[in-house]
Amino acid sequence: MTVAAERPRPVVPLLRSSLVVAAAAVAGVLALIWGLLLLVDVDPGAAAKAMWLGTFGSTRTFGETLVRATPLLLIAVALVPSLKAGIYNIGAPGQMGAGGLAATLVALNMAEASSWLVVPLCAICGCAAGMATAFVPGFLKARWQVSEIVSSLAINFIVVAVLGYLLNGPMQSGFANLPQSEPLPPSSALPTVIPHTRAHIGLLLGLFLVPVLAAVGRSRLGYRLRLFGANATLATQAGLDPARYVIWLVTIGGAGAGLAGWIQVAAIDHRLYPGIAEPVGYAGLFVALLGGLHPLGIVVVAFLLGVLLQGGASLQVGAGVSPEIVQVFLGLILFVYASRMYASASARNASESPGS
Secondary structure, eight states: OOOOOOOOOOHHHHHHHHHHHHHHHHHHHHHHHHHHHHHTTOOHHHHHHHHHHHHHSSHHHHHHHHHHHHHHHHHHHHHHHHHHTTOOOOOHHHHHHHHHHHHHHHHHHTTTSOHHHHHHHHHHHHHHHHHHHHHHHHHHHHHHOOOHHHHHHHHHHHHHHHHHHHHTTTTOOSSSSSSOOOOOOGGGSOOBSSTTSOOBHHHHHHHHHHHHHHHHHTSHHHHHHHHHHHOHHHHHHTTOOHHHHHHHHHHHHHHHHHHHHHHIIIIIISSOOTTTTTTHHHHHHHHHHHTTTOHHHHHHHHHHHHHHHHHHHTHHHHHOOOTTHHHHHHHHHHHHHHHHHHHHHHHHHHHHSTTO
């Protein structure tokens, strides 16, 4: 039996086509946003100026942009291995809530301890809580083939309900009749990396994990993940244990979300709220997908989405726009991204067809 040689792919035309599609996607997003602003009777120029000043207008605002981007980067980096294996863990909001809860409990019960002890302990406990929360859908997937999408989504609702109970009851602050915890002690605050800003060491942690992700992608483990995602049966024949891989991949995703929960309470909110994961939780998954599951792409997209979130907060003052419109912007970006992926897949299939 003879095996036909694989025809080489036309790399340059495909690359040129991808760049054209990407440029068209960016232009489409800008056009849609421009039209949306005009539709709500807002000057797009004033909105753009307000977002620029709100993100790059000063050292402080630029630091806030980095603070916004950091949890997105942590969630996205941790999700990449599972996404490459074809496993979609959408439980980051619940895992982030669990991580924030664990970090809050540690901080409030160690208020008199040194920051050198409290900060790393909060990080470790937040990470562990996120992993424990992610372990459940991973185990269900590995043991009974329960959809990780359904189970992780269900756990999101459970965690939100638990946080609502605790923050309206045993953990509620005595300062106001609101669902929130007591303020975290100063000892739990994260050390900053840029003077006169809140940009903190979590950013360095996220950036450190990026080359680690790149190294994993080039390692034997990365090859096994790609093999597992492409053909689970073939991976099993090659000696891989699918159940173990599924559990670990989903659990690793929970580690990043747990760290993001720790950062949210320690660096941004300084107390625990039921909506701790809004809007970061699901956005971390978007960052991984929009970044093409590539380390450099994830860094760029995390920063740009941080710009969008931070700049959106300044739209109300600078342009008279409700900051909720940022959610509409994000939806438009995802819509165009889905269209771009469909166009790229169609072009790839056409180039690989026998008659092309």
